[in-house]
Amino acid sequence: MSETDDTLTVIVVDDESPARLLVREYLAVHGDMRLVAECANGFEAVKAANTHKPDLLILDVQMPKLDGFEVLELLGSEARAVIFTTAFDSYALRAFNVHAVDYLLKPYSAERFAEALALARARLRKAEPVPARELLETRRDGAPLDRLLIRDRSNVHVIPIDDVDYVESQDDYISIRAGGKSYLKEQAISDLEQQLSPKAFVRIHRRFLLNLSRLAKIELSEKETRIAILLDRTQLPISRSGYVKLRAILDN
Protein backbone atom coordinates (compact mmCIF):
# COMPACT_ATOMS: atom_id res chain seq x y z
CA MET A 1 0.00 0.00 0.00
CA SER A 2 1.74 3.12 -1.09
CA GLU A 3 1.10 6.50 0.45
CA THR A 4 0.73 8.31 -2.82
CA ASP A 5 0.47 6.88 -6.28
CA ASP A 6 4.14 7.18 -7.07
CA THR A 7 5.84 6.51 -3.72
CA LEU A 8 6.80 2.89 -3.14
CA THR A 9 7.46 1.59 0.37
CA VAL A 10 10.45 -0.63 0.89
CA ILE A 11 11.61 -2.96 3.66
CA VAL A 12 15.18 -4.23 3.75
CA VAL A 13 15.93 -7.49 5.55
CA ASP A 14 19.53 -8.49 6.20
CA ASP A 15 21.24 -9.77 9.33
CA GLU A 16 24.42 -7.85 8.53
CA SER A 17 24.22 -4.17 9.41
CA PRO A 18 26.74 -3.02 6.74
CA ALA A 19 24.54 -4.70 4.12
CA ARG A 20 21.47 -2.77 5.34
CA LEU A 21 23.54 0.39 5.38
CA LEU A 22 24.41 -0.14 1.73
CA VAL A 23 20.76 -0.56 0.69
CA ARG A 24 19.82 2.59 2.60
CA GLU A 25 22.57 4.51 0.81
CA TYR A 26 21.70 3.17 -2.64
CA LEU A 27 17.98 3.84 -2.10
CA ALA A 28 18.51 7.46 -1.04
CA VAL A 29 18.87 8.69 -4.63
CA HIS A 30 15.59 7.09 -5.73
CA GLY A 31 12.99 9.70 -4.81
CA ASP A 32 10.04 7.41 -5.44
CA MET A 33 11.24 4.83 -2.90
CA ARG A 34 10.79 5.20 0.82
CA LEU A 35 12.53 2.86 3.26
CA VAL A 36 9.98 2.17 5.97
CA ALA A 37 11.76 -0.53 7.97
CA GLU A 38 15.16 -2.18 8.37
CA CYS A 39 15.01 -5.70 9.73
CA ALA A 40 17.86 -7.85 11.03
CA ASN A 41 16.00 -11.15 10.80
CA GLY A 42 12.94 -12.92 9.41
CA PHE A 43 10.77 -12.47 12.47
CA GLU A 44 11.25 -8.71 12.37
CA ALA A 45 10.53 -8.85 8.64
CA VAL A 46 7.16 -10.56 9.14
CA LYS A 47 6.23 -8.08 11.87
CA ALA A 48 7.31 -5.11 9.76
CA ALA A 49 5.45 -6.42 6.71
CA ASN A 50 2.34 -6.78 8.83
CA THR A 51 2.62 -3.18 10.00
CA HIS A 52 3.79 -1.46 6.83
CA LYS A 53 2.39 -3.60 4.01
CA PRO A 54 5.42 -2.71 1.87
CA ASP A 55 5.47 -2.61 -1.91
CA LEU A 56 8.97 -3.98 -2.17
CA LEU A 57 11.05 -6.35 -0.06
CA ILE A 58 14.81 -6.43 -0.35
CA LEU A 59 15.66 -9.76 1.20
CA ASP A 60 18.90 -11.47 2.19
CA VAL A 61 18.76 -15.26 1.79
CA GLN A 62 20.96 -16.53 4.62
CA MET A 63 19.71 -15.28 7.95
CA PRO A 64 19.27 -16.76 11.41
CA LYS A 65 16.09 -18.72 12.22
CA LEU A 66 14.22 -17.89 9.02
CA ASP A 67 15.91 -17.64 5.68
CA GLY A 68 14.76 -15.30 2.92
CA PHE A 69 12.72 -17.99 1.16
CA GLU A 70 10.93 -18.82 4.40
CA VAL A 71 10.10 -15.18 5.01
CA LEU A 72 8.63 -15.07 1.53
CA GLU A 73 6.59 -18.21 2.17
CA LEU A 74 5.18 -16.72 5.38
CA LEU A 75 4.23 -13.48 3.70
CA GLY A 76 2.60 -15.30 0.80
CA SER A 77 0.74 -12.98 -1.51
CA GLU A 78 1.48 -10.00 0.76
CA ALA A 79 4.96 -9.94 -0.73
CA ARG A 80 4.19 -7.97 -3.85
CA ALA A 81 7.71 -7.65 -5.19
CA VAL A 82 10.94 -9.15 -3.90
CA ILE A 83 14.60 -8.55 -4.69
CA PHE A 84 16.97 -11.13 -3.23
CA THR A 85 20.49 -10.14 -2.19
CA THR A 86 23.07 -12.80 -1.41
CA ALA A 87 26.71 -13.79 -1.85
CA PHE A 88 25.58 -17.24 -3.01
CA ASP A 89 24.86 -17.68 -6.70
CA SER A 90 23.41 -21.14 -6.04
CA TYR A 91 20.00 -19.75 -5.02
CA ALA A 92 19.37 -18.04 -8.36
CA LEU A 93 17.14 -20.79 -9.74
CA ARG A 94 15.01 -20.92 -6.61
CA ALA A 95 14.73 -17.14 -6.64
CA PHE A 96 13.52 -17.33 -10.23
CA ASN A 97 11.00 -20.03 -9.27
CA VAL A 98 9.47 -17.87 -6.56
CA HIS A 99 9.08 -15.03 -9.07
CA ALA A 100 11.65 -12.77 -7.48
CA VAL A 101 11.93 -9.50 -9.34
CA ASP A 102 15.71 -9.75 -9.33
CA TYR A 103 18.62 -11.46 -7.71
CA LEU A 104 21.56 -9.31 -6.63
CA LEU A 105 24.91 -10.94 -5.99
CA LYS A 106 26.90 -9.26 -3.23
CA PRO A 107 28.77 -7.05 -3.64
CA TYR A 108 26.64 -5.19 -6.20
CA SER A 109 26.91 -1.72 -7.71
CA ALA A 110 24.51 1.22 -7.44
CA GLU A 111 23.79 0.80 -11.19
CA ARG A 112 22.90 -2.87 -10.80
CA PHE A 113 20.71 -1.96 -7.82
CA ALA A 114 18.94 0.70 -9.91
CA GLU A 115 18.23 -1.90 -12.60
CA ALA A 116 16.63 -4.14 -10.01
CA LEU A 117 14.48 -1.24 -8.78
CA ALA A 118 13.38 -0.51 -12.35
CA LEU A 119 12.25 -4.14 -12.70
CA ALA A 120 10.43 -3.84 -9.39
CA ARG A 121 8.56 -0.71 -10.55
CA ALA A 122 7.51 -2.50 -13.71
CA ARG A 123 6.35 -5.54 -11.74
CA LEU A 124 4.36 -3.40 -9.31
CA ARG A 125 2.67 -1.49 -12.14
CA LYS A 126 1.44 -4.78 -13.55
CA ALA A 127 0.40 -5.76 -10.02
CA GLU A 128 0.95 -9.46 -10.58
CA PRO A 129 0.60 -11.28 -7.30
CA VAL A 130 3.27 -13.80 -6.36
CA PRO A 131 1.66 -17.24 -6.55
CA ALA A 132 1.74 -18.36 -2.93
CA ARG A 133 1.48 -22.03 -3.74
CA GLU A 134 4.63 -22.01 -5.81
CA LEU A 135 6.46 -20.41 -2.91
CA LEU A 136 5.62 -23.39 -0.79
CA GLU A 137 6.73 -25.86 -3.37
CA THR A 138 10.08 -24.37 -4.15
CA ARG A 139 11.19 -23.67 -0.62
CA ARG A 140 12.11 -27.23 0.16
CA ASP A 141 14.23 -27.82 -2.96
CA GLY A 142 13.09 -31.43 -3.28
CA ALA A 143 14.00 -32.49 0.26
CA PRO A 144 11.23 -33.19 2.81
CA LEU A 145 10.42 -30.30 5.13
CA ASP A 146 12.17 -30.40 8.47
CA ARG A 147 10.01 -27.76 10.08
CA LEU A 148 6.71 -26.00 9.60
CA LEU A 149 6.34 -22.25 9.60
CA ILE A 150 3.14 -20.78 10.86
CA ARG A 151 2.27 -17.15 10.87
CA ASP A 152 -0.13 -15.82 13.39
CA ARG A 153 -0.54 -12.18 12.40
CA SER A 154 2.87 -10.73 13.12
CA ASN A 155 4.16 -13.70 15.11
CA VAL A 156 5.90 -16.65 13.57
CA HIS A 157 5.93 -20.16 14.99
CA VAL A 158 8.64 -22.54 13.87
CA ILE A 159 7.59 -26.12 14.55
CA PRO A 160 10.16 -28.90 14.08
CA ILE A 161 8.49 -31.59 12.02
CA ASP A 162 9.19 -34.25 14.68
CA ASP A 163 7.03 -32.29 17.13
CA VAL A 164 3.95 -32.61 14.95
CA ASP A 165 1.45 -35.27 16.13
CA TYR A 166 -1.00 -35.02 13.28
CA VAL A 167 -2.54 -32.58 10.84
CA GLU A 168 -6.26 -32.15 10.31
CA SER A 169 -7.84 -30.60 7.26
CA GLN A 170 -10.45 -27.90 7.94
CA ASP A 171 -11.86 -26.40 4.76
CA ASP A 172 -9.19 -24.08 3.34
CA TYR A 173 -7.06 -24.45 6.44
CA ILE A 174 -5.10 -27.15 8.12
CA SER A 175 -4.88 -27.52 11.86
CA ILE A 176 -1.48 -28.69 13.00
CA ARG A 177 -1.40 -30.47 16.33
CA ALA A 178 1.99 -30.23 18.04
CA GLY A 179 3.14 -30.14 21.65
CA GLY A 180 -0.40 -30.01 23.01
CA LYS A 181 -1.33 -26.98 20.89
CA SER A 182 -3.11 -26.49 17.60
CA TYR A 183 -1.91 -24.14 14.89
CA LEU A 184 -3.96 -23.01 11.93
CA LYS A 185 -2.35 -22.56 8.56
CA GLU A 186 -3.80 -21.65 5.18
CA GLN A 187 -2.74 -24.63 3.12
CA ALA A 188 -4.27 -27.72 1.52
CA ILE A 189 -3.54 -30.94 3.37
CA SER A 190 -2.50 -32.66 0.14
CA ASP A 191 0.13 -29.97 -0.48
CA LEU A 192 1.61 -30.50 2.95
CA GLU A 193 1.49 -34.26 2.51
CA GLN A 194 3.66 -33.95 -0.60
CA GLN A 195 6.23 -31.91 1.27
CA LEU A 196 6.70 -34.39 4.10
CA SER A 197 8.61 -37.65 4.16
CA PRO A 198 6.13 -40.40 3.15
CA LYS A 199 7.86 -42.73 5.61
CA ALA A 200 7.16 -40.42 8.56
CA PHE A 201 3.70 -39.03 7.69
CA VAL A 202 0.80 -41.07 6.33
CA ARG A 203 -2.51 -39.79 5.04
CA ILE A 204 -4.68 -42.18 7.02
CA HIS A 205 -7.87 -40.38 6.05
CA ARG A 206 -9.01 -37.72 3.64
CA ARG A 207 -8.89 -35.30 6.55
CA PHE A 208 -5.95 -36.61 8.58
CA LEU A 209 -2.21 -36.79 8.12
CA LEU A 210 -0.56 -38.78 10.90
CA ASN A 211 2.98 -38.76 12.26
CA LEU A 212 3.65 -42.53 12.30
CA SER A 213 5.81 -42.33 15.41
CA ARG A 214 2.71 -41.22 17.39
CA LEU A 215 0.70 -44.30 16.48
CA ALA A 216 0.14 -46.61 19.47
CA LYS A 217 -2.25 -49.15 17.93
CA ILE A 218 -4.97 -49.69 15.38
CA GLU A 219 -8.38 -50.83 16.58
CA LEU A 220 -11.25 -52.27 14.65
CA SER A 221 -14.51 -50.54 15.50
CA GLU A 222 -17.92 -52.13 15.18
CA LYS A 223 -18.74 -50.79 11.75
CA GLU A 224 -15.78 -52.47 10.04
CA THR A 225 -13.88 -49.22 10.16
CA ARG A 226 -10.52 -48.83 11.83
CA ILE A 227 -9.40 -46.26 14.33
CA ALA A 228 -5.85 -45.10 15.02
CA ILE A 229 -5.10 -44.72 18.71
CA LEU A 230 -2.23 -42.32 19.32
CA LEU A 231 0.23 -42.42 22.20
CA ASP A 232 -1.73 -39.64 23.91
CA ARG A 233 -4.96 -41.65 23.39
CA THR A 234 -6.29 -39.38 20.69
CA GLN A 235 -8.47 -41.34 18.29
CA LEU A 236 -8.39 -40.67 14.56
CA PRO A 237 -10.42 -42.42 11.87
CA ILE A 238 -8.64 -44.51 9.25
CA SER A 239 -10.17 -44.77 5.80
CA ARG A 240 -10.00 -47.91 3.69
CA SER A 241 -7.28 -46.54 1.41
CA GLY A 242 -5.53 -44.98 4.40
CA TYR A 243 -5.37 -48.41 6.00
CA VAL A 244 -3.80 -49.89 2.84
CA LYS A 245 -1.09 -47.19 2.90
CA LEU A 246 -0.54 -47.65 6.63
CA ARG A 247 -0.19 -51.43 6.28
CA ALA A 248 2.24 -51.09 3.39
CA ILE A 249 4.55 -48.93 5.52
CA LEU A 250 4.15 -50.85 8.78
CA ASP A 251 4.77 -54.19 7.08
CA ASN A 252 8.01 -52.97 5.62
Add this chain to the structure above:
Amino acid sequence: MHPIFTNGKQLGLYIFGYLPIGAVLVIGFGHADTWGTATAFFLPLTVLYGFLGMTAYFVCRAFPINQHNLIWRALPALAMAALTAGAFSVGIAWAWAAVLESLTLNVHPKMYLEQPWTLFAVGVLLFGLSIAFHYALIASLEAQRSESQMLESKLLVRDAELKALRAQLNPHFLFNSLNSVSALTASDPAGARHMCLLLADFLRDTLRLGAAQRITVREEFIVLQRYLAIEQVRLGSRLSVDCTGSDQALHETIPALLLQPLVENAVVHGIAHRLEGGTVSIRAEIHDSALVMSIANPADADRPRGQGNGFGLNLVRQRLQAYYGASYVFAASEADGLYRTEIHVPLAAGDLSA
Protein backbone atom coordinates in the same frame (compact mmCIF):
# COMPACT_ATOMS: atom_id res chain seq x y z
CA MET B 1 51.67 -58.69 -26.29
CA HIS B 2 50.63 -61.53 -24.06
CA PRO B 3 50.80 -60.28 -20.42
CA ILE B 4 52.53 -63.47 -19.28
CA PHE B 5 55.71 -62.46 -21.17
CA THR B 6 56.13 -59.41 -18.92
CA ASN B 7 57.25 -61.68 -16.11
CA GLY B 8 59.73 -64.58 -16.63
CA LYS B 9 58.56 -66.37 -13.50
CA GLN B 10 54.96 -66.35 -14.67
CA LEU B 11 55.97 -67.68 -18.08
CA GLY B 12 57.97 -70.50 -16.44
CA LEU B 13 55.03 -71.40 -14.20
CA TYR B 14 52.67 -71.40 -17.17
CA ILE B 15 54.89 -73.78 -19.19
CA PHE B 16 55.53 -75.90 -16.11
CA GLY B 17 51.77 -76.27 -15.78
CA TYR B 18 51.72 -78.09 -19.12
CA LEU B 19 54.16 -80.80 -17.95
CA PRO B 20 51.57 -82.76 -15.91
CA ILE B 21 49.34 -82.71 -18.99
CA GLY B 22 52.32 -84.06 -20.96
CA ALA B 23 52.76 -86.78 -18.32
CA VAL B 24 49.10 -87.77 -18.68
CA LEU B 25 49.58 -88.06 -22.45
CA VAL B 26 52.73 -90.17 -21.95
CA ILE B 27 50.82 -92.52 -19.68
CA GLY B 28 47.84 -92.56 -22.03
CA PHE B 29 49.79 -93.33 -25.19
CA GLY B 30 52.84 -95.21 -23.86
CA HIS B 31 53.28 -98.98 -23.40
CA ALA B 32 55.73 -101.02 -21.41
CA ASP B 33 58.31 -100.97 -24.20
CA THR B 34 57.68 -97.45 -25.58
CA TRP B 35 57.97 -95.24 -22.47
CA GLY B 36 61.11 -93.63 -23.85
CA THR B 37 59.57 -92.75 -27.20
CA ALA B 38 56.30 -91.52 -25.61
CA THR B 39 58.21 -89.28 -23.17
CA ALA B 40 60.51 -87.88 -25.87
CA PHE B 41 57.54 -87.19 -28.10
CA PHE B 42 54.75 -85.95 -25.81
CA LEU B 43 56.56 -83.96 -23.12
CA PRO B 44 58.16 -81.41 -25.51
CA LEU B 45 55.00 -81.52 -27.63
CA THR B 46 52.82 -80.34 -24.72
CA VAL B 47 55.26 -77.48 -24.15
CA LEU B 48 54.78 -76.50 -27.79
CA TYR B 49 51.01 -76.85 -27.25
CA GLY B 50 51.46 -74.49 -24.32
CA PHE B 51 52.81 -71.81 -26.62
CA LEU B 52 50.02 -72.51 -29.11
CA GLY B 53 47.55 -72.17 -26.22
CA MET B 54 48.77 -68.65 -25.53
CA THR B 55 47.05 -67.50 -28.70
CA ALA B 56 43.81 -68.11 -26.77
CA TYR B 57 44.57 -64.85 -24.93
CA PHE B 58 43.93 -62.84 -28.08
CA VAL B 59 40.77 -64.80 -28.85
CA CYS B 60 39.52 -64.13 -25.30
CA ARG B 61 40.35 -60.45 -25.59
CA ALA B 62 38.52 -60.21 -28.89
CA PHE B 63 35.42 -61.89 -27.42
CA PRO B 64 35.20 -60.69 -23.81
CA ILE B 65 32.61 -62.23 -21.54
CA ASN B 66 30.74 -59.82 -19.26
CA GLN B 67 27.20 -58.69 -18.49
CA HIS B 68 26.71 -57.48 -22.04
CA ASN B 69 28.50 -60.28 -23.90
CA LEU B 70 27.39 -63.66 -22.69
CA ILE B 71 29.35 -66.79 -23.38
CA TRP B 72 27.13 -68.16 -26.17
CA ARG B 73 27.75 -65.10 -28.29
CA ALA B 74 31.48 -65.92 -28.20
CA LEU B 75 30.92 -69.64 -28.58
CA PRO B 76 31.06 -69.95 -32.43
CA ALA B 77 34.30 -67.97 -32.56
CA LEU B 78 35.79 -69.97 -29.69
CA ALA B 79 34.83 -73.23 -31.38
CA MET B 80 36.42 -72.08 -34.64
CA ALA B 81 39.60 -71.13 -32.81
CA ALA B 82 39.73 -74.46 -30.98
CA LEU B 83 39.25 -76.43 -34.20
CA THR B 84 41.97 -74.42 -35.92
CA ALA B 85 44.24 -74.96 -32.93
CA GLY B 86 43.43 -78.69 -33.14
CA ALA B 87 44.53 -78.75 -36.79
CA PHE B 88 47.68 -76.81 -35.90
CA SER B 89 48.48 -79.21 -33.10
CA VAL B 90 48.31 -82.14 -35.51
CA GLY B 91 50.71 -80.24 -37.77
CA ILE B 92 53.06 -79.51 -34.86
CA ALA B 93 52.97 -83.17 -33.81
CA TRP B 94 53.79 -84.23 -37.33
CA ALA B 95 56.70 -81.78 -37.53
CA TRP B 96 58.08 -82.78 -34.13
CA ALA B 97 57.84 -86.46 -35.06
CA ALA B 98 59.77 -85.73 -38.25
CA VAL B 99 62.47 -83.93 -36.25
CA LEU B 100 62.77 -86.82 -33.77
CA GLU B 101 62.90 -89.40 -36.61
CA SER B 102 65.64 -87.46 -38.37
CA LEU B 103 67.80 -87.42 -35.23
CA THR B 104 69.46 -90.74 -34.66
CA LEU B 105 68.14 -91.17 -31.13
CA ASN B 106 66.46 -94.47 -31.81
CA VAL B 107 63.05 -93.05 -31.02
CA HIS B 108 60.27 -93.64 -33.53
CA PRO B 109 57.16 -91.64 -32.69
CA LYS B 110 55.73 -92.05 -36.18
CA MET B 111 53.25 -94.58 -34.84
CA TYR B 112 51.42 -91.84 -33.00
CA LEU B 113 50.79 -90.07 -36.25
CA GLU B 114 48.67 -93.01 -37.30
CA GLN B 115 45.97 -91.70 -34.96
CA PRO B 116 45.63 -88.09 -36.28
CA TRP B 117 42.06 -87.72 -34.96
CA THR B 118 43.15 -88.51 -31.46
CA LEU B 119 45.92 -85.92 -31.69
CA PHE B 120 43.39 -83.48 -33.14
CA ALA B 121 41.00 -84.13 -30.26
CA VAL B 122 43.79 -83.64 -27.72
CA GLY B 123 44.72 -80.35 -29.41
CA VAL B 124 41.12 -79.10 -29.36
CA LEU B 125 40.71 -80.11 -25.73
CA LEU B 126 43.93 -78.45 -24.59
CA PHE B 127 43.04 -75.27 -26.44
CA GLY B 128 39.62 -75.31 -24.75
CA LEU B 129 41.35 -75.53 -21.35
CA SER B 130 43.61 -72.68 -22.40
CA ILE B 131 40.58 -70.52 -23.28
CA ALA B 132 39.10 -71.12 -19.83
CA PHE B 133 42.44 -70.30 -18.22
CA HIS B 134 42.76 -67.07 -20.17
CA TYR B 135 39.28 -65.85 -19.32
CA ALA B 136 40.18 -66.33 -15.66
CA LEU B 137 43.52 -64.58 -16.21
CA ILE B 138 41.88 -61.58 -17.90
CA ALA B 139 39.31 -61.30 -15.13
CA SER B 140 41.98 -61.30 -12.45
CA LEU B 141 44.08 -58.73 -14.33
CA GLU B 142 41.02 -56.47 -14.62
CA ALA B 143 40.30 -56.82 -10.92
CA GLN B 144 43.90 -55.92 -10.10
CA ARG B 145 43.79 -52.92 -12.36
CA SER B 146 40.53 -51.55 -11.01
CA GLU B 147 41.80 -51.98 -7.48
CA SER B 148 44.97 -50.05 -8.19
CA GLN B 149 42.92 -47.40 -9.98
CA MET B 150 40.70 -47.09 -6.94
CA LEU B 151 43.68 -46.67 -4.63
CA GLU B 152 45.17 -44.11 -6.96
CA SER B 153 41.96 -42.09 -7.14
CA LYS B 154 41.62 -42.22 -3.36
CA LEU B 155 45.08 -40.73 -3.03
CA LEU B 156 44.20 -38.05 -5.57
CA VAL B 157 41.01 -37.15 -3.72
CA ARG B 158 42.88 -36.83 -0.46
CA ASP B 159 45.52 -34.71 -2.12
CA ALA B 160 42.88 -32.45 -3.66
CA GLU B 161 41.13 -32.07 -0.34
CA LEU B 162 44.32 -31.02 1.35
CA LYS B 163 44.90 -28.51 -1.40
CA ALA B 164 41.35 -27.23 -1.01
CA LEU B 165 42.01 -26.77 2.66
CA ARG B 166 45.19 -24.86 1.93
CA ALA B 167 43.36 -22.62 -0.48
CA GLN B 168 40.88 -22.28 2.38
CA LEU B 169 39.23 -19.09 1.20
CA ASN B 170 35.51 -19.58 1.22
CA PRO B 171 34.31 -17.41 -1.67
CA HIS B 172 31.11 -16.47 0.17
CA PHE B 173 33.14 -15.20 3.06
CA LEU B 174 35.12 -13.09 0.62
CA PHE B 175 32.05 -11.76 -1.23
CA ASN B 176 30.21 -10.90 1.98
CA SER B 177 33.31 -9.13 3.28
CA LEU B 178 33.68 -7.16 0.07
CA ASN B 179 30.03 -6.19 0.37
CA SER B 180 30.74 -4.83 3.86
CA VAL B 181 33.66 -2.84 2.49
CA SER B 182 31.43 -1.49 -0.27
CA ALA B 183 28.81 -0.51 2.30
CA LEU B 184 31.25 1.22 4.65
CA THR B 185 32.98 3.20 1.91
CA ALA B 186 30.52 6.10 1.96
CA SER B 187 29.41 6.21 5.57
CA ASP B 188 32.52 5.06 7.41
CA PRO B 189 35.65 5.38 5.23
CA ALA B 190 37.97 4.60 8.15
CA GLY B 191 35.98 1.44 8.87
CA ALA B 192 36.16 0.44 5.21
CA ARG B 193 39.93 0.89 5.20
CA HIS B 194 40.24 -1.12 8.42
CA MET B 195 38.22 -3.93 6.83
CA CYS B 196 40.46 -3.88 3.72
CA LEU B 197 43.55 -4.19 5.89
CA LEU B 198 42.06 -7.04 7.91
CA LEU B 199 41.16 -8.86 4.71
CA ALA B 200 44.62 -8.30 3.23
CA ASP B 201 46.31 -9.61 6.39
CA PHE B 202 44.12 -12.69 6.46
CA LEU B 203 44.62 -13.41 2.75
CA ARG B 204 48.39 -12.99 3.12
CA ASP B 205 48.37 -15.39 6.06
CA THR B 206 46.47 -18.11 4.23
CA LEU B 207 48.67 -17.77 1.14
CA ARG B 208 51.92 -17.71 3.12
CA LEU B 209 50.91 -20.61 5.33
CA GLY B 210 50.05 -22.68 2.30
CA ALA B 211 53.79 -23.30 1.99
CA ALA B 212 54.62 -23.88 5.67
CA GLN B 213 54.03 -27.33 7.10
CA ARG B 214 53.63 -26.53 10.77
CA ILE B 215 53.17 -23.32 12.74
CA THR B 216 52.96 -22.57 16.43
CA VAL B 217 49.58 -22.45 18.11
CA ARG B 218 50.27 -18.77 18.75
CA GLU B 219 50.60 -18.12 15.00
CA GLU B 220 47.46 -20.15 14.33
CA PHE B 221 45.58 -18.06 16.90
CA ILE B 222 46.68 -14.83 15.19
CA VAL B 223 45.23 -16.06 11.88
CA LEU B 224 42.00 -17.14 13.57
CA GLN B 225 41.65 -13.77 15.29
CA ARG B 226 42.08 -11.97 11.99
CA TYR B 227 39.38 -14.12 10.46
CA LEU B 228 37.07 -13.48 13.40
CA ALA B 229 37.75 -9.72 13.30
CA ILE B 230 36.47 -9.66 9.71
CA GLU B 231 33.37 -11.62 10.67
CA GLN B 232 32.83 -9.18 13.54
CA VAL B 233 32.51 -6.31 11.07
CA ARG B 234 29.72 -8.25 9.31
CA LEU B 235 27.93 -9.64 12.34
CA GLY B 236 28.55 -6.69 14.64
CA SER B 237 27.80 -7.20 18.32
CA ARG B 238 26.33 -10.64 17.63
CA LEU B 239 29.82 -12.14 17.48
CA SER B 240 32.26 -12.00 20.38
CA VAL B 241 35.52 -13.89 20.64
CA ASP B 242 37.40 -15.44 23.53
CA CYS B 243 40.71 -16.93 22.46
CA THR B 244 43.23 -18.02 25.10
CA GLY B 245 45.98 -20.58 25.53
CA SER B 246 48.58 -21.51 28.10
CA ASP B 247 52.16 -20.39 27.40
CA GLN B 248 53.35 -23.93 26.87
CA ALA B 249 50.45 -24.74 24.52
CA LEU B 250 51.05 -21.58 22.47
CA HIS B 251 54.61 -22.73 21.78
CA GLU B 252 53.52 -26.10 20.45
CA THR B 253 53.36 -26.57 16.68
CA ILE B 254 50.40 -27.85 14.66
CA PRO B 255 49.65 -28.23 10.93
CA ALA B 256 48.93 -24.73 9.62
CA LEU B 257 45.25 -23.67 9.55
CA LEU B 258 44.17 -26.90 11.26
CA LEU B 259 41.61 -25.08 13.41
CA GLN B 260 40.39 -22.63 10.78
CA PRO B 261 37.54 -24.82 9.38
CA LEU B 262 36.27 -25.43 12.93
CA VAL B 263 36.24 -21.72 13.74
CA GLU B 264 34.51 -21.01 10.44
CA ASN B 265 31.86 -23.63 11.33
CA ALA B 266 31.43 -22.02 14.73
CA VAL B 267 30.61 -18.70 13.04
CA VAL B 268 28.70 -19.85 9.95
CA HIS B 269 26.72 -22.74 11.47
CA GLY B 270 26.68 -21.47 15.04
CA ILE B 271 26.66 -17.75 15.77
CA ALA B 272 25.19 -16.67 12.42
CA HIS B 273 22.06 -18.77 13.07
CA ARG B 274 21.35 -17.13 16.42
CA LEU B 275 19.37 -13.92 16.64
CA GLU B 276 21.21 -12.96 19.82
CA GLY B 277 24.62 -14.15 18.58
CA GLY B 278 27.18 -15.45 21.07
CA THR B 279 30.83 -16.04 21.88
CA VAL B 280 33.24 -18.29 20.01
CA SER B 281 35.63 -19.69 22.62
CA ILE B 282 38.98 -21.06 21.51
CA ARG B 283 41.30 -22.79 23.98
CA ALA B 284 44.70 -24.45 23.89
CA GLU B 285 46.17 -26.22 26.90
CA ILE B 286 48.52 -29.03 27.83
CA HIS B 287 46.91 -31.98 29.59
CA ASP B 288 48.69 -35.24 30.41
CA SER B 289 51.47 -34.53 27.90
CA ALA B 290 48.99 -33.88 25.10
CA LEU B 291 48.07 -30.63 23.39
CA VAL B 292 44.34 -30.10 23.87
CA MET B 293 42.56 -27.55 21.68
CA SER B 294 38.86 -26.83 21.79
CA ILE B 295 36.40 -24.57 20.01
CA ALA B 296 32.98 -23.92 21.47
CA ASN B 297 30.00 -21.85 20.39
CA PRO B 298 26.34 -21.55 21.37
CA ALA B 299 24.22 -23.35 18.77
CA ASP B 300 20.58 -22.94 17.80
CA ALA B 301 18.81 -26.27 18.21
CA ASP B 302 16.38 -25.35 15.40
CA ARG B 303 19.02 -24.37 12.85
CA PRO B 304 18.56 -25.92 9.44
CA ARG B 305 20.65 -29.09 9.22
CA GLY B 306 20.64 -29.26 5.45
CA GLN B 307 24.11 -28.19 4.37
CA GLY B 308 25.67 -28.88 7.78
CA ASN B 309 29.22 -28.55 9.00
CA GLY B 310 30.34 -32.06 7.99
CA PHE B 311 32.63 -30.85 5.25
CA GLY B 312 34.85 -28.90 7.64
CA LEU B 313 34.84 -31.72 10.22
CA ASN B 314 35.91 -34.24 7.58
CA LEU B 315 38.72 -32.02 6.39
CA VAL B 316 40.07 -31.61 9.89
CA ARG B 317 39.80 -35.34 10.60
CA GLN B 318 41.64 -36.19 7.37
CA ARG B 319 44.43 -33.78 8.15
CA LEU B 320 44.78 -35.11 11.70
CA GLN B 321 44.92 -38.62 10.25
CA ALA B 322 47.57 -37.57 7.74
CA TYR B 323 49.76 -35.83 10.34
CA TYR B 324 49.27 -37.92 13.46
CA GLY B 325 48.18 -41.35 12.19
CA ALA B 326 46.16 -42.98 14.95
CA SER B 327 47.56 -40.92 17.82
CA TYR B 328 44.99 -38.16 17.97
CA VAL B 329 41.52 -37.62 19.43
CA PHE B 330 38.91 -35.58 17.63
CA ALA B 331 35.46 -35.20 19.09
CA ALA B 332 32.45 -33.03 18.32
CA SER B 333 29.57 -32.78 20.76
CA GLU B 334 26.46 -30.72 21.37
CA ALA B 335 24.94 -30.37 24.81
CA ASP B 336 22.85 -27.70 26.54
CA GLY B 337 22.89 -25.49 23.46
CA LEU B 338 26.69 -25.51 23.27
CA TYR B 339 28.47 -27.00 20.28
CA ARG B 340 32.04 -28.03 20.98
CA THR B 341 34.88 -29.61 19.06
CA GLU B 342 37.99 -30.88 20.81
CA ILE B 343 41.33 -32.07 19.47
CA HIS B 344 44.04 -33.93 21.41
CA VAL B 345 47.41 -34.38 19.70
CA PRO B 346 50.75 -35.58 21.07
CA LEU B 347 53.29 -32.90 21.93
CA ALA B 348 55.89 -32.28 19.25
CA ALA B 349 59.25 -33.71 20.40
CA GLY B 350 61.74 -31.08 21.60
CA ASP B 351 59.12 -28.40 22.12
CA LEU B 352 58.67 -29.27 25.77
CA SER B 353 61.52 -26.99 26.83
CA ALA B 354 60.01 -23.99 25.08
